Amino acid sequence: MLALVGWFLVGGAARCASAVDFVKDVKPILEQNCLSCHAGEDSDSGYDLSTKKAVFDSEYNEPMVVAGDPDASSLYTTMAADADSDELMPPADAGGPLDKKSIDTIRAWIAAGARWPASETLHPRAKPRDRSYTPDNRDLLEQIHAKIVEQSKRDASAKIAGYEEKIPRTGVVFEMKAIPGGEFSMGSPPTEVSRHDNEGPQAKVTISPFWMGAREVTWDEYEPFMVTTVERRKNGARKDYDPQRHTMVDAVSAPTAPYMEMSFGMGQSGYPAISMTQHAANKYCQWLSAQTGRFYRLPTEAEWEYACRAGSRSAYSFGDDPAKLSEYGWFYDNSGERYHKVGAKKPNAWGLYDMHGNVMEWTADQYLPDYFERVNKSAADPFMRPRTLYPRAVRGGGWDDDPENLRSAFRKGSDPIWKQQDPQLPKSIWYHTDAQWLGFRVVRPQRTPTVDEMDAFWNSASDLIK
Known part of the structure; x- marks a missing residue:
């Protein structure tokens, strides 16, 4: 024995x-x-x-x-x-x-005898947060990373150009546009009409080449990730997870079942997915990457604005005149108080649709009022890694916004009030039910990431959520 x-x-x-x-x-x-x-x-x-x-x-x-x-x-x-x-x-x-x-x-x-010194009295103390109780852990990141490295070798000789990707599990196709690297003035100048203080002072920022979703992620892409027949723990882990039976895609944390119809009657097929937390959007990117072998994530604030501007220096990618906005985006004046199918308006110069309006879009960053002071100290591919759950940065303006909030430099932070209708205690880590104007699009950097970089983007809320 x-x-x-x-x-x-x-x-x-x-x-x-x-x-x-x-x-x-x-x-x-x-x-x-x-x-x-x-x-x-x-x-x-x-x-x-x-x-x-x-x-x-x-x-x-x-x-x-x-x-x-x-x-x-x-x-x-x-x-x-x-x-x-x-x-x-x-x-x-x-x-x-x-x-x-x-x-x-x-x-x-x-x-061994359960020796316990009589002088030792125990007291509660905080537990360092880890993800050891879920298959969505460091081992999983390393498995996905290995797949991404292998795929990057196959992609190495391919021309840097736009492409279409089919999601293996669903067959849904989405389009990615190649975004050239370069330098730009991030933020808005003091003379810009309707400018907010959190948009500057402008900073010279250098961006490495990447690909960006031509359109916002639709329900066709997102709903198979969000709605499944699988029973899940609150952290998104499958209750029936078996490493002998399930794949690394199955190991990725995914949303618990929604407690209401999340399109709110505004439309599904071809329409932008909405009301997810940044954590949910991050995990979608991980789920997508585990299938395709390509590293997808949310854009940084800097990447988002660079892509939105598409080489322009004006308030909007098409110029300074908000009278032209209805040609490029859906907002309060023309939306009819609802979102619309993605790609129905004109794209910007780099082929990106709905960068102004339709739905506001998640970025990967912590929202920081002094963002530009920090960027000026490190202006190459800046990323403000989140350290707190709120606020996180969103961009682009949505269908319920006025034109001033659709400008290229407009930025905003997330707020707990976006969960006001959520009846759960504690509130869901997956849904912002009151942010029906909030969605996201994905990017893929040209450079292959490290495991730590993947973790920083996909799990920026995992140690903070309850």
Whole structure:
């Protein structure tokens, strides 16, 4: 019997059970994962893990800890329960199941005699956020990265030009336009009519070549990602995920079922997808990349404005006269209080449709009022990696906006009020139900990214959402 010789497999390697130290190895696991609910006499269900006496004298259903016998110890058996079991501790909505290393450490500690210094009292402490409880983790990023590297080798000899891509799982085709690299003056000059203070002072910015979606992502593209028959945890992981049976596409976190019809009666096929959070848009890009082997993501603010301007220096890509706006975009004056099919108006000089109006578009950046002060310190391909959940930067203006908000330099930050109608507690991480004028389009940089760069774009909210 393994317990007699004192060796266990922990994290794939043999580990001596007697080497498990309570203070160093066991205490952090309990304090970070269990004590927030199970400390003191008023703890949930009377399950008190704060002191040695409370744990070893407990008569809660079955003994919490039986020294030398993990399988008779409910502390271990509940941690080792199936992910969908009602017995799982901590439960799935509180961060469970724990990673295998932590579970094996608790087993090894109990099997070795469950030594607990009498002087040690446990207290709740914050757990460093990680994504170990979901298949959408670092291992998945590395798998997708390997596929992207292989595809980039096949693409290396191809001419840098626009192309069409078919989404393998759905057969839906979308178009990408080649955007040449270059330098431009980002922001608006002080003399521009209707200019806002957050649009400058202008900065000289250099942009590397990339591809951009000719049109906003439509429901045809997005809905198969958003609506499936798969049961999901709140974090978007499949409840039935099996690495032996499912692909890396299945491992990507995806939205839980929407709680209302998300087009709000404005139209679906050919119309822009709306009301997703930036996190949802990011995960769509990851889902798309896992299928195609090409790195798709949201544009940075700088890439978005550069592409919108298409070489122009005027308020709009077509000039300064808002009277011409109805030729290029849908906004308050001509939209009829609804969005319209993508690509119905004139494109800009680089073949991009609806950059002015129809729906406002997500970018990848944190929204920063002092953005331009920061850009002036690093003006090559700037990206303000998000550090807080709000605000995140959006661009372009939408069908409910006045012309001044459709200018190339107009920028805005996201707001929690965009979830006002959401009846869930906590609010959904996938939907901005009150932002019915908000969508996105994708970009693909010419340079192959690193794994860390992929993580920065696709998972910028994963450590912040609850």
